[in-house]
Amino acid sequence: MAEITTLTEAIRATVRDGDVVAIEGFTHLIPFAAGHEVIRQGRRGLTLVRMTPDLLYDQMIGMGCARKLIFSWGGNPGVGSLYRLRDAVENGWPQPLEIEEHSHAAMACAYDAGAAGLPFAVLRGYLGAELREVNPNIRDVTCPFTGEVLAAVPALRPDVTVIHAQRADRQGNVLIEGIVGIQKEAALAARRSVVTVEEIVEDLGPRSPNAVVLPHWTIGYVVVAPGGARPSYTHGYYQRDNAAYKAWDKISRERASFTAWMAEHVLGQEARP
Amino acid sequence: MSWTPEEMMTVTAARALSSRDVCFVGIGLPSAACNLARLTHAPGITLIYESGVLGTTPDVLPLSIGDGELCETALTTVPVPEMFRYWLQGGRITVGFLSAAEVDKYANLNTTVIGPYARPKVRLPGSGGAPEIATCCGEVFLVLKQSRRSFVEKVGFVTSFGHGTGGDHRRRLGVTTLGPTRVITDLAVMRPDPETKELTVASLHPGVTRDAVREATGWDLRFAPEVTETPAPSDEELEVLRDLHRRTAAAHGGKR
Numbered sequence: 001m002a003e004i005t006t007l008t009e010a011i012r013a014t015v016r017d018g019d020v021v022a023i024e025g026f027t028h029l030i031p032f033a034a035g036h037e038v039i040r041q042g043r044r045g046l047t048l049v050r051m052t053p054d055l056l057y058d059q060m061i062g063m064g065c066a067r068k069l070i071f072s073w074g075g076n077p078g079v080g081s082l083y084r085l086r087d088a089v090e091n092g093w094p095q096p097l098e099i100e101e102h103s104h105a106a107m108a109c110a111y112d113a114g115a116a117g118l119p120f121a122v123l124r125g126y127l128g129a130e131l132r133e134v135n136p137n138i139r140d141v142t143c144p145f146t147g148e149v150l151a152a153v154p155a156l157r158p159d160v161t162v163i164h165a166q167r168a169d170r171q172g173n174v175l176i177e178g179i180v181g182i183q184k185e186a187a188l189a190a191r192r193s194v195v196t197v198e199e200i201v202e203d204l205g206p207r208s209p210n211a212v213v214l215p216h217w218t219i220g221y222v223v224v225a226p227g228g229a230r231p232s233y234t235h236g237y238y239q240r241d242n243a244a245y246k247a248w249d250k251i252s253r254e255r256a257s258f259t260a261w262m263a264e265h266v267l268g269q270e271a272r273p
Numbered sequence: 274m275s276w277t278p279e280e281m282m283t284v285t286a287a288r289a290l291s292s293r294d295v296c297f298v299g300i301g302l303p304s305a306a307c308n309l310a311r312l313t314h315a316p317g318i319t320l321i322y323e324s325g326v327l328g329t330t331p332d333v334l335p336l337s338i339g340d341g342e343l344c345e346t347a348l349t350t351v352p353v354p355e356m357f358r359y360w361l362q363g364g365r366i367t368v369g370f371l372s373a374a375e376v377d378k379y380a381n382l383n384t385t386v387i388g389p390y391a392r393p394k395v396r397l398p399g400s401g402g403a404p405e406i407a408t409c410c411g412e413v414f415l416v417l418k419q420s421r422r423s424f425v426e427k428v429g430f431v432t433s434f435g436h437g438t439g440g441d442h443r444r445r446l447g448v449t450t451l452g453p454t455r456v457i458t459d460l461a462v463m464r465p466d467p468e469t470k471e472l473t474v475a476s477l478h479p480g481v482t483r484d485a486v487r488e489a490t491g492w493d494l495r496f497a498p499e500v501t502e503t504p505a506p507s508d509e510e511l512e513v514l515r516d517l518h519r520r521t522a523a524a525h526g527g528k529r
Contacts, residue, residue, distance in 0.1 A: 124362055180353075
């Protein structure tokens, strides 16, 4: 049963030091408000999981929340580097960051396997790719029917998945629209989950019979966080603030400007609402 | 109408596509080329981005692979696991259009690290969808600016497999697709030699000399027996491309 609560309470109840945490979103619906609350609560030693770690994970890594990152593409889309991620990997600041690196296809399959309760995912992937040499979690599996050798990766089963969505009803059923990404799989693969939403409504409203809905009994906590995906976007509510993504390039380049920005815009803020 | 080397590159890349293509689009230079093709000679092309959008027709270029514009103008949007499993691994894509930080003599791509993996000099963003795009699409086109830094004898890390060490390396790995069949830069168009698979200059852009392209390449570059001149961009192509960039700059400049 989804409990509808505050962001502070939901994060306190779900995210613990040392957890494997997936704060997912594929450009769209990135749960910035929730991630910022994790930073404010001072969580440490997290293994952060995400296909496309972007600004939010850059911020969490730079603030010292993470000891490991499982990912498949770590950049500022269309802009360039994630300087805090790079500083952690290249120079160990603010602490060394272990990385487990995959391709998108493998991570997508790994979440899918997690949601399906399977121990591993199989794909025709990584052919000739050197990630095989540096990631011991990429292995071979032989098809028992054809003898074809395929790639296998362990299922992703986060301790906690956090996602953002358009809206929930009062029971906590959640509707996700637009680029739905990997969020449904990530939520169903996790032991605990938090969904932040733009609004809670009496009824989810007109939708396709095939709409992506997470039933309330699959979710731990639902939190109203209007604008909770900014500077990413929520389809039907507000658009991606591309200028903010471009501005991050300069803010994040130096440790001092990063730290000052975080102090002002994240640490100095209260969780909304 | 005069043009810049980058416009020459984008127009040439766009011309590689046709209305019959189903194209998996990488962000940046590929995205500009693919949308230019759609807005000029290839209106029937199907553009697919890895965020799950199928048949998208954006009015402005996306900054990321998941901008709202892509979803709003798409035929449909599918979940990411479905994108990679049914559509990419399922063999539905005719062309994968990619870029990279480094490409080598056999069109292998590096988007992972410069320097040792464990202690990188520069940590690049990583694979994204590219390793499977490189092996699952019918063929792969590459577009990137040419320099000694980006065109190296051997990539420091094979993120995505091109032609490996050349010859029949793809076939020996059980890969049945063509792999990189052309590389479009701001100086020239290269194609793999039919036998050795070594990248070889097929055409030089107008005004570009053999020495200039050699100078911008990190290996002893070979030229096809008959090197042609790449056709110059037309006024229409340049106008459509500049309009697209203008609309994009206006859209990305401020909050939308």
